[in-house]
Amino acid sequence: MVVGERKPFDEITGMLEGHKKIMVLGCGGCVTVCLTGGHDEVRVLSSQLRMARDNAGNPIEIVEKTVERQCDPEYVEEVSGIVPDVDAVLSMACGAGVQYVAERYPGMPVYPALDTTFVGGSTKEGYYVEKCQTCGACKLFYTGGICPIARCSKSLLNGPCGGSTKGKCEIDPEVDCAWQLILDRLKSLNRMDLYEENMAVNDWRTNRDGGPRKMIREDFQR
Template sequence: MIVADKKPIEEIIESVKEFKKILILGCNECVTVCEAGGKKEVGILASALRMFFLNQGKDVKIDEQTLERQCDHEYLEEIRDVVDQYEAILSLACGVGVQFTAEKYHSTPILPGVNTCFLGATEQRGLWTERCQACGSCILAFTGGICPVSRCAKRLLNGPCGGSSKGKCEISKDVDCAWQLIIDRLKALGKLDEYEKVQPIKNWSTDRAGGPRRVVREDVAL
């Protein structure tokens, strides 16, 4: 899923303080799972903002709504009838949702309420970690199912580097060395010999480097 984290309340206040009518718009997908932008977080943020404006002696209308998804036209249509009632929408969706909402409601300011962080998984309650950088050309078949592009701080394809120590990365004792994980996994699979196959220079044109990307599927297009 796409993992997001809450923005500091001070930053959010700074971005919405001039508005009198605000809709906080949550998303029921990834940001709900990572507890940054679902219905619950919309409610908490709405309460915090109401309290802030009350203390400031300002009369600001703050409404709450959470859509099934903000990255789909269909669900974004649900607010079409009410969007004009607001001076701004504070979206707690990921960056995709914020942009898709902005594209659809061209004359309404759409502000981000979360920082979109990475593609990852819930490792345990309250801990999300990165697993994928969407490089567009998956090599997991060669690396024991563990991704060095997203999990090695130097995205080494033929690692580990000399900074791997006791299973941890040189940047932090909290970060696993991806290549230690790869080696352990190759060993468990009885495929340690495969480590010595040199991974060729990667074609990064399917990555961010190639410019904004698109997937075109004529077989499913309407």
């Protein structure tokens, strides 16, 4: 899932200065799962904003709404009846969702309430870690299902660097050395032959270096 983190409260209130009636728009996708931008978080943030503005003697009216997903035009369309009645939209989706809302409603200020942080998953409830860097050329076959691009701090492709100590990375004793994990796993799979193969220098064109990316399913094009 795409993981996001709520922006500092002061930054959000700063963006909303001068607005009297806004919509706080949640997203039912990834950010609901990572507990930062779903129905509940919309209610919490709206409640906080109302209280902060009341406290400052400058009340704000808030419409609370959460759609299935903000990264699909048909769901963004669902709020078309509400948008004309508000001064601004505060989107609690990831960066993609915010842009879909902004694109659909020209002339309407759309602000992000979250900082989109990474693609990852949970290790336990409320604890999320990065697992994928969307490099566009998956190497997990060669590395025992552990990603060296996202999980090695240097994105090394052919074994660990000298900063690997007792299975941990030199950047932080809490962070596992991805290459230690890969080696342990390849050993347990009895596939150390994969480690013997040299991986070529990475072609970063499939990553962001090739500019904005797209994916098209031909059979869905009309």
